[in-house]
Amino acid sequence: xxxxxxxxxxxHRYGAGPDAHVAVEDLAFTVAKDELAxxxxxxGCGKSTLLRCIAGLIKPSAGEVSLxxxxxxxxxxxxxxxxQDYSRSLFPWLSVRGNVEFPLRTxxxxxxxxxxxxxxxxxxxxxSDAANKYPWQLSGGMQQRVSIARALATRPALLLMDExxxxxxxxxxxxxxxxxxxxxxxxxxxxxxxxxxxxxSVYLGxxxxxxxxxxxxxxxxxxxxxxxxxxxxxxRGSSTFVELRTEIARLLHDRQPAPAEPxxxxxxxxxxxxxxxxxxxxAEREEAHQKTAT
Amino acid sequence: xxxxxxxxxxxxxxxxxxxxxxxxxxxxxxxxxxTPWQIVQQGWTLWFTDGDGNxxxxxxxxxxxxxxxxxxxxxxxxxxxxxxxxxxxxxxxRTAMDYxxxxxxxxxxxxxxxxxxxxxxxxxxxxxxxxxxIVFACIWPVxxxxxxxxxxxxxxxxxxxxxxxxxxxxxxxxxxxxxALPKIFAGLRLSLAIAVILxxxxxxxxxxxxxGHALRSAQRQFDLTSMWAWIVLLGIIGYVFNLALLAVxxxxxxxxxxxxxxxxxxxxAKAGG
Numbered sequence: 001x002x003x004x005x006x007x008x009x010x011x012h013r014y015g016a017g018p019d020a021h022v023a024v025e026d027l028a029f030t031v032a033k034d035e036l037a038x039x040x041x042x043x044g045c046g047k048s049t050l051l052r053c054i055a056g057l058i059k060p061s062a063g064e065v066s067l068x069x070x071x072x073x074x075x076x077x078x079x080x081x082x083x084q085d086y087s088r089s090l091f092p093w094l095s096v097r098g099n100v101e102f103p104l105r106t107x108x109x110x111x112x113x114x115x116x117x118x119x120x121x122x123x124x125x126x127x128s129d130a131a132n133k134y135p136w137q138l139s140g141g142m143q144q145r146v147s148i149a150r151a152l153a154t155r156p157a158l159l160l161m162d163e164x165x166x167x168x169x170x171x172x173x174x175x176x177x178x179x180x181x182x183x184x185x186x187x188x189x190x191x192x193x194x195x196x197x198x199x200x201s202v203y204l205g206x207x208x209x210x211x212x213x214x215x216x217x218x219x220x221x222x223x224x225x226x227x228x229x230x231x232x233x234x235x236r237g238s239s240t241f242v243e244l245r246t247e248i249a250r251l252l253h254d255r256q257p258a259p260a261e262p263x264x265x266x267x268x269x270x271x272x273x274x275x276x277x278x279x280x281x282x283a284e285r286e287e288a289h290q291k292t293a294t
Numbered sequence: 295x296x297x298x299x300x301x302x303x304x305x306x307x308x309x310x311x312x313x314x315x316x317x318x319x320x321x322x323x324x325x326x327x328x329t330p331w332q333i334v335q336q337g338w339t340l341w342f343t344d345g346d347g348n349x350x351x352x353x354x355x356x357x358x359x360x361x362x363x364x365x366x367x368x369x370x371x372x373x374x375x376x377x378x379x380x381x382x383x384x385x386x387x388r389t390a391m392d393y394x395x396x397x398x399x400x401x402x403x404x405x406x407x408x409x410x411x412x413x414x415x416x417x418x419x420x421x422x423x424x425x426x427x428i429v430f431a432c433i434w435p436v437x438x439x440x441x442x443x444x445x446x447x448x449x450x451x452x453x454x455x456x457x458x459x460x461x462x463x464x465x466x467x468x469x470x471x472x473x474a475l476p477k478i479f480a481g482l483r484l485s486l487a488i489a490v491i492l493x494x495x496x497x498x499x500x501x502x503x504x505x506g507h508a509l510r511s512a513q514r515q516f517d518l519t520s521m522w523a524w525i526v527l528l529g530i531i532g533y534v535f536n537l538a539l540l541a542v543x544x545x546x547x548x549x550x551x552x553x554x555x556x557x558x559x560x561x562x563a564k565a566g567g
Contacts, residue, residue, distance in 0.1 A: 055457055081457040088450035093472040093549040102468065103458035136551035154458065 003069075004190045005031040005054070005158055010063035011215075012049050023049040025215035027063070031158070031207075036184055036191040038201035041211030042252060047194045050216060051162050054192070055081050068157055076158075080151035084163040086144040090135040096122070097131040100150045107154060121153035122146075124183050141172035145179065152183065161193040165200065174232050177204055181230060198252070202244045203230060210251050220251050328519040337523040354508060362493055362505040363531070365421065369428030370489040374482060377433045381440025382466065385474075391441060398434070406431035406488075407495045414499070424496040424504075431492045432485035439481030443474025476550065479543045486539055490532045505531075 010027040013020040023046035031037045041047050053060040056075035065072040067079065080103070083089040090099050100118035108114045122128050125145040135143050144164060151159055164180075165173045177200065184191060195201050201208045202224055210220040225240055235241055312330055319329040328336075341359070344350040384390045406427060413430075417423035447470055455469050471478075497506025505524055512520035 052453075057453055057456060075456055075459050077459060079457070081454070083450055083454065085450050088448050089454045091451065091469065091472070092551070093475070094468075103460070105464060106459070106461055134549050134551075 002033045003030045004033045004035070004067065005192065006066045007054065008064050008066075010050070010053060010060050010065065012046075012053055012058070012060045012062075022215040024053065024060070025217050027216065027218060029209055029218060029221065031190060031192055033190055034188050035206050036193065036204060037207045037209060038205035039192065039194045039209045039211055040198055040201035040248060040252075041196065041216060042213050043196050045211050045214045046216035047196070047211060048162055050211075051081075051160055051192075051194050055079060055160055057081075078154070078157040080154050080156035080159050082144075082147050082151050082159065082161045082164045084166050086140065086147045086167065087135070089147050090143055090150075092135055094134075095131065096127065096133050096135065096138070096146050099135065099146055100153050103150060103154050117153050118149075121149040124152060124187065125149045125179060139172070141168045141176060144168060144176060148176075148180070148183070152187070152189070157190065159189050159191045161191065163195055164193065166195070166197075173200075178230075178232065180204065185228065198245050198248045199236065202226075202241055202248065203232075203235060208244070208248060210248055220248070222248070326518055328522055332519055333522045333526055336519040337527065340520060340523055341527075357503050358505055358508045359527070361421075361503045362497065365424050365428065365496075365504070366489045366493045366531075366535070369425045369493070370432055370486055372425065373429040373432035373485060373489075374436055376429070377436030377481070377485075378440050378471075378478060380433075381437045381478075382444050382470065382474075384437075385441040385444030386466075386470070398438070401430075402434040402438070406492055410496065410499060419499065419501055424493065424501075427496045428489050428492045431488050435481040435484040435488070436478070437481075439477045440474060443477030444470055446477070447473045476547060479539075479547065483536065483539055483543075486535050487532060490528065490535065494528060 007030070008028050010024060011022070012024040013022045015021055027050065029037075039047055039050070049058070052058045054065050054072070056065075056072050056079075067076050070076070091102065094102060097115070097118050100121055101114050104114045104117060108117060119128065119131065122131055125148055127142060127145055127149065130138060130142065130146075135146060138146065144167075148164070161180075165176045168176065180191070180193075181204065183189070193201075193204060205224050208220075208222045208224060209218055210222065211217070212219045222244065224244060226235060226238065316330050319327045341352050341355050342349060343352060384394065409430065410427060413423045413427050417426050451469060451473070455465055460469070493504070494506040494509070497504035498510045501507045505528060509521055509524040509528075512518075512524060
């Protein structure tokens, strides 16, 4: 199998000098073509920073990322990202179809072709009938399916997913996981998915990369020896699954008593992702609160 | 049924006030305060009859009303285009507003009618001066609201657009401006009201056409019923303008869940009642 993504010596720190907050430290791994790799790690360990470095959204402090052999400088052309927060990632002023066509405008010349590809991608996620609706008219799970369709419609060489199912309820989450497995099996995509959920990483992945607490580094690279056809009930009950998840849990647990972060280091990350993530979590709590209120 | 009830609810107070006004003025018989009915009749004579009492579009419509409307709409549109373009440019820049902010705050604080003499010196007393005055007054709400709206673009949407490598023009027209649109519309409504005010003010000074001019000359000639008719007309113009803009806004922002939600609840209320 050829290598799709190669990460070498990747490090990123926010700020400079002794107060710098090191989010990612000396990471190296590869993802093969057509592989689904999961990165699992505790909350706030720098998973999102890693993903943003790979996506070219931030420039890493050191190291390099190559996509199908080309070194990544800036955002690569044939890459798509699915963010956790679908409600903020989708454009509310565009219909579902408009959202899926949005990234195709520069990639596909003809309008009819754009429409056909959007419709095709919506078909993959089972939303053919929702094309003319606005995002807010759909449930959370459906909205995330729209953003998955939008990412797939560009036919990316690499699909990055940042905690894609963390904001939906458990049942929807299981449905979305199966949907991702099915779409990937039918259309062969290379996926790198970041999650803090150990079960999810084992259930979805061909491989699981276990990340340590901040600064993130890889503590284990485990192959998931489960059949390609997975099932929410029997797979999760199989001994291989249970063994793997126990092993990962132990790996994460053993690393828990990480050296205490000096307080100013956390504060110096003020303009960084960590705080952005906090703001975003607060906003989301508020949103959830509003939803329950109404 | 509920539609009729809603209409009645909205206009009941208005009708009662007009009737009260009619009764009081007809009882008082004061020359300064003609009855509403007299005002309506005077309006009809002014605008919809020719000199011989036949029904026709009067000269005052083409000489006064249309030029005034042209100035309001022209001046307002000009300030919308300038305000949105400039506001978008300034809002996208991280530092530009830091430089020009105090200057804008100062200009905004100036009462525009006070600048009338300055604009007369600069542009004369004709249409150029009126447009300049309207634009100067209208541009601030549009500009400031655009800057504000353009800056409110969500970080996740920015990341999404960047990760898809959206080119700059598409970014501005399909992400930044739609995101700013609700705030821009708030500015547009404010500035439209201001445009009508400054149209009247600018026309009251040394011109020979326009509603402001007609209003002022009616007052000078002690034709108080005509004066009142022009005042009522200004109220109607302002009301209709606002109504039209609201319709445009509702159409442009129909993607907003709150708006459609309100529309839906109205519909269910209708179905229920």
